Amino acid sequence: MLNINKTDIVVIGGGITGTAIARELSKYELDVVLFEKFPDIGAGSTKANSAILHAGFDAKPGSLKAQLNVRGNKLYHDLEEELGLEVKWIGSLVVAVNDEEMKTLTELLERGRTNGVAGLEILSREEVLDREPQITQNVAGALWAPSAGIFLPFGAALAFAENAVRNGVKVITDCPVEEIVTEAGKITGVRTKHGFLAAKYVINAAGVYADEISRLAGDDSFAIKPRKGEYILFDKKTSNLFKHVLFPAPSKVSKGILLSPTVHGNIFVGPNAQDTADKEDVATSTDGLNEIINKAKKLIPSLPLGAAITQFSGLRAAADGDGDFIIQPSSVTQGLIHAAGIQSPGLTSAPAIAEMVSSILRQQGVELKHKVSFDPVNPRKIIFRDLSHEAQQQLIAQNPLYGRVICRCETVTEAEIVEAIHDSCGARTLDAVKRRTRAGMGRCQGGFCGPRVTAILARELNIPITAVRKDSPEAYLFFNKMTADCKEVLA
Amino acid sequence: MSQRIYDVAIIGGGPAGLAAAYGARQAGAESVLVIERDRELGGILQQCIHNGFGLHKFQEELTGPGYASRYIKLIRQDAKIEVMLDTMVLEVAADKSIWAVNPKFGLMQIATKAVIFTMGCRERTRGAIRIPGYRPAGVFTAGAAQRMVNMEGYLPGKKIVILGSGDIGLIMARRMSLEGAKVQGVLEIMPYSNGLTRNIVQCLEDYDIPLYLSHTITKIHGAERVTGITCAAVDGKMQPIPGTEFDIECDCLLLSVGLIPENELSQAVGVKLDAITSGPVVNQLRQTSLPGFFAAGNVVHVHDLVDFVSEEGGIAGKYAAQYARGNLSAPVRTITVTAGTGVRTVVPQQIDVPATVIEPVRLFMRVTQPDKKIAISITSADQTLVSRRLPVAKPSEMIVIEMPASKLEEAGEQLTFSIQTQ
16 A cells, blocks of 8 residues: 655556656656556556557657657667567568559658668568568568567566566556646645645556546646557467568558567457547457458468457557647646657657656756666566476476466466566456466466466455456456345346 | 386376276276376366266266266276376377476476377367457356356356357356356357257256347447347358347356367377367277377367266277287278268277277267258268168267177278268
């Protein structure tokens, strides 16, 4: 819980933007508290997206998106090592199937060079087929971007949050900010279920809720118009189908349906783009799924639909206006700094957004004094399935729970699950365990391990089974058996 | 861990594995190992607390745990059968060494002369059939929910909709009703149920639970916990018919939408799989395409009755023991068994005929669609060797046909099972 009543800076939102900001600010002699309304960090847009570290040829030159994408992409190379991120720099191909699309590739190449993207080149039909034999025979050529990568966005947010905590930041989950208190147009603090916390600065990194947080502070200068994207994820046995991120040539309205490997060896297709007024609308639809299947098959005709293991959708936290990121001090309320409207390439830009927010704070008069004790490195997590037999044997000798495999599809041991629960930003829900350990992410989708992970959560958190949640605040999984009084049900 | 070499190592201690262990010992195996990942033997039977098991095998109606206990007693009495519980097999190598892990002994490399795969099957998930909608808490596969109710003592919900009228779905409809929950309905995309007739009667009709045939779910509602579903009638291509949608309120959706033989281990070592059964191609001895690797039960093809799982386990055990002891004679010729008109699967897919044909072979088959008054014929080179008439046949009910030894001698290189409607 929160046993302080004052801090320097409050960050609202524990997605990749908020956690990257918290980690950046933890480099300085500042007290920082991050509030996340969900039981887990990274549980909003961060967990459901294309998981791509974009090269940066797409955004309009001169925009924040262009500038921060290219900078962010570079920063991930250092972060990968420091924080132990799972990143694969596999490169991306924008695939053209006719002359008109080939022209688009030339435009993208020029735009990319203006944005400072290195290594771009246009490949011939033969070169593309050589790299991706399963690609459509209609291929005319492709734009190759070697600096594009794939990663695990949730893992990155978790690593940012854990490193922030390691360096003194308080991360409070399950805790929506209910009120932002101002006096004479200046922020004086925030109110949550833990009471009032005095602070002069609030960073608004609230994703799809950024406009509502802004309004809490009296600033209604923008609105978030969420745009939903649906995805289909496939079994690992499909991993040889293609090797790079594959985009269709973009149209005026959309980057289009892409296909990509994941860092863990699955493949996925998506997203489409649908405006939605409901900020919790992450439902998939028959039409939407058919749309992405049909479009994905235009690039990879042999897409094996029978190997689909799950479908999901995520919301892009797009702002109204020109569509660029909103990273600036509020023009209405002093002490409020927006990191809002973060849609693609938001994941790639996150560390650069964090740098920008810290320089805004400096301009606002916050003293940024480097913390001597700042430790940029996260200790590596143990992933049992990736170890040699000798290393596995040693671990089990130290802790027998490494010898009990709970998730059979992904070979996740009980010890890894227990550690995920007791880490500094520990898992509190079934899906939080899944995102940290992959228990339940395999082909059986938790059919076997779900009840077992539920029991481990209850035991380790010392709560009843009936208090274990799937993900969101009210997503309870199981009920106690009923007594003789079943009136409520049978009525 | 001892450095011994087992005669037979069995992966999975469910009904197939138990019967295989017993069968292997009866046939002279000197050392048998059963590796089980759960905390007790018996596999899925331990959560099947309803009755109806063992009518063929024991001529009695037992519960799942009751049925399992008959075999567990036999296994536990035999000092030459070793059981490792709480143990996960990570890998089986081509030289038959088995990598397994448990908290007590850590990582083990186990040597054996013969391997029997009896890993059973897993449930098809929501993702595999692409049900659209939210992803709230309260969507469970029926088997996972059954384990929670029957073994752990918790309810998956209080107002239930079940998708799929396979046996597990039907059994869970009754089970949840007995727990005081309201089962709002069972939806089935096919125009007929995939469960045993006795389960339709005893689990749905007796509890006034509606069965919606040719219906499927088009959306799951509820951002956090399930609040309901939208369903629709489907056309002949199993696509939802616009305008037929209606909502059913529920706090829980149970999925009984098929079982998939769990063959990751067998596939990784190179065992050939049958595209239709999703299990290994086996001969009548339940030997797979790799010599010394056997398979039985739901890992080979999904059964509807445990009695036949035990039968298969017993066969695999017997011949794995003979293989391990060097007593399995080489076949002189091979007969390929194929599914012809109206037949979906036949197991075994192959009959290896030894120098002297002495034993008849029992074949397990399934039809492609329900029908009345059918004739099953087994032909070879245009000659009908066996034929049988049945008043009713359903895809959900496995048909057993015995091929006498004399008929096997007459058969050529191929046997074709087909259905004629009268």
